[in-house]
């Protein structure tokens with residue numbers, strides 16, 4: 101298990117990580133998410149003893165990294181896939197790491213095989229593609245057959261097959277009872293890989309909960325409704341009754357209505373009561389990526405000047421082409437000091453499985 105308690109790191113006036121408290125459990129893939137500059141790499145560096153906390157602690161199996169006996173055999177990490185001597189072959193690079201850590205040379209060919217680099221083991225790594233470099237970095241992390249594995253953005257530069265391979269590798273490592281901690285910018289990727297999520301923004305904890313709970317707490321269920329084409333009166337009538345019922349009604353690019361805050365059976369009843377025929381009434385849920393974007397909206401450091409949220413209040417907006425007919429109850433903006441934990445939420449209607 102990895103445990104952070106009050107973990108804080110400042111670089112001069114810049115606080116990169118502030119008062120992080122979380123545990124990373126074995127037997128699970130834990131996704132570590134946050135926008136650029138959120139403090140993910142800083143946190144991982146402190147886990148590995150490469151940076152010293154300004155205050156607080158982070159321990160692995162109850163000890164700070166530097167006090168772990170034979171640390172490279174207990175903890176494997178991929179922090180920077182470029183951290184290798186480009187003039188050395190993949191095998192020579194791994195042999196060097198193995199020797200430094202007292203790991204038998206026979207393990208080198210094993211890990212080269214695991215990551216699929218056996219055929220290029222004798223080639224210099226400076227000629228490697230980004231994806232091959234990532235594989236070599238992962239091989240280095242696996243070298244000591246450790247129980248705890250940290251991966252900083254392991255799918256960077258990998259093609260779809262490589263991404264699938266990493267995803268399956270993480271799951272396999274976790275299923276063997278190991279602690280697997282993986283950072284990423286991509287919630288969609290984590291949705292398919294992680295069992296648990298730790299989300300940080302501007303160095304602070306924003307969420308610490310199972311992936312499924314994250315979806316339930318954050319996805320806003322909505323209905324897509326279409327009235328007969330060309331019947332503007334029916335459409336307007338429906339918009340009016342839905343708005344009177346407290347619904348938030350938006351238009352989709354294809355002209356359908358997106359209705360938030362009114363359960364499907366009620367929409368059907370309201371349409372029936374207003375004598376409006378429906379051509380479509382279907383349940384939908386927001387994607388996990390949308391939920392993540394909404395959560396971290398207020399904690400994004402770098403934003404294009406063309407982004408509609410640039411210099412705006414940190415509040416989630418629905419996708420752009422939609423025009424609100426009537427504003428419903430305001431969406432809760434996520435304040436930094438109120439991290440989400442695994443507590444039951446009460447969405448208008450819960451998607452059966454949004455993953």
Ligand SMILES: Nc1ncnc2c1ncn2[C@@H]1O[C@H](COP(=O)(O)OP(=O)(O)OP(=O)(O)O)[C@@H](O)[C@H]1O
Nearest residue numbers: 111114115116134135136137138139140141142143
């Ligand atoms: N050595 C350092 N000196 C000064 N500031 C630093 C240093 N390392 C990190 N920072 C700052 O701390 C903050 C967190 O950086 P960090 O690299 O940990 O974020 P990150 O979440 O890993 O970002 P990314 O996803 O872009 O890699 C950033 O504002 C960064 O500029």
